Amino acid sequence: MHCIGFPPSIDSSCRILILGSMPGVRSLEEQQYYAHPQNRFWPLMARLLSEREAPAAYEERLRMLLRRHIALWDSIGACERDGSLDSAIKKEQGNDFTALLRDYPRIHTICFNGAKSAQAFRRYNRALLSRTDLSFHALPSTSPANARWRMDMLAEAWGKVITPHEAS
Structure with a gap:
């Protein structure tokens, strides 16, 4: 199946960029982004940002990150x-980060949600x-396929x- 990713969720105040590999099915x-109910990304972000819980509405989830100057892309x-596994990705084409960082110069921290994203x-x-x-941080994947990392372990990393x- 040919997969095309999403545009970034970003604004001019973003300082942190979180990158996945490619959205799953x-x-x-x-x-x-992160629509699978077993993906721990949104609950993890709510926990790290001291929110009671992740908003139910997707647009509110994106706003929760943007209010904290966090952008999302792949x-x-x-x-x-x-399928959805990173190991099944073939014929990949990278996104243009030179242009993104030129257009959003406040970004100073790039976080990779899993090894495939960093690779x-x-x-x-x-x-x-x-x-x-720029600082780069390879972090453990929030994917349900990465079950060996419990939520407390993800939150610590x-x-x-x-x-x-x-x-903030």
Whole structure:
């Protein structure tokens, strides 16, 4: 199946950019980042940002992040894939981060939601990796396929980068 990712959820005040690899089947069907109900991304973000819970409405979820200067996008813009597993991704095309960072110069922290996101970013953006004004953080995936990482473990790892103070 040919998959095309989403545009970034971003505004000019964003300082943190969280990158997935490519939206899964459920996310593509619903046209929403992290739409699978077992993906722990939204509950994790609510917890790290000291919210009672993640908003039910998708647009409110995006606003919760944007209020905290957090943008969302993916390392891969298009690919071939059957199913939702990152290991099934073939013929990937990276997104244009040189242009994104030029258009949104306040971004200083880039977080990778899982190994495939980090791997794809490195493959297509080698020149950006040497920029001293950017910090890069490979974090464990919030995907239900990464079941060995419990929510408390994810919160500990992600909480070193995404904190209410940093994201305010």
